[in-house]
Amino acid sequence: MDLGSPFLVTLMLLGYVLTVASITRLINYDQVLDPVRLFIARRMSAAHEQAAQAELEGHPTVQEYAIRRRDRWALASDFMSCPWCVSPYVAAACAPALVEVLNWPYWTMFWIVPAARYLVGWANRWVADPTQIVDSV
Numbered sequence: 001m002d003l004g005s006p007f008l009v010t011l012m013l014l015g016y017v018l019t020v021a022s023i024t025r026l027i028n029y030d031q032v033l034d035p036v037r038l039f040i041a042r043r044m045s046a047a048h049e050q051a052a053q054a055e056l057e058g059h060p061t062v063q064e065y066a067i068r069r070r071d072r073w074a075l076a077s078d079f080m081s082c083p084w085c086v087s088p089y090v091a092a093a094c095a096p097a098l099v100e101v102l103n104w105p106y107w108t109m110f111w112i113v114p115a116a117r118y119l120v121g122w123a124n125r126w127v128a129d130p131t132q133i134v135d136s137v
Helices: 006-029 031-057 060-080 083-102 106-127
Strands: none
Touching: 006 031, 006 083, 006 106, 031 060, 060 083, 083 106
16 A cells, blocks of 8 residues: 555545544543543532632631632633643644654654644534533432
8 A cells, every 4th residue: 555645645634633533522522531520620619619718717828729729620621621722632642643654754743733733623613512511420
């Protein structure tokens, strides 16, 4: 099989972008990772409650610490639900395999990864679901 033909290269690039989109969708929306999302949501809620309690009791240092913790968990939650945020990491993890199979120089990853990220983020507007975390407890 000659991987130098334009048809096969196009097919491999399409498969790469679809793989990145599938893994990104798994991380962003799939129920398999709902336990991780629940863990993050619970931690964020606990930190928020701790900040409110510290404010009522007049402990500004504890309150500031709890607010920082809440903000870190909120950032993690936002990251897990943002395809524009997740897709570059997924694309970067998958790119070496594509470059190796196509026998391209490794510097080509510097344009493959941003292109895949853009395509996945752009296509997300048609396939995005509202995130609903399912607690099976």
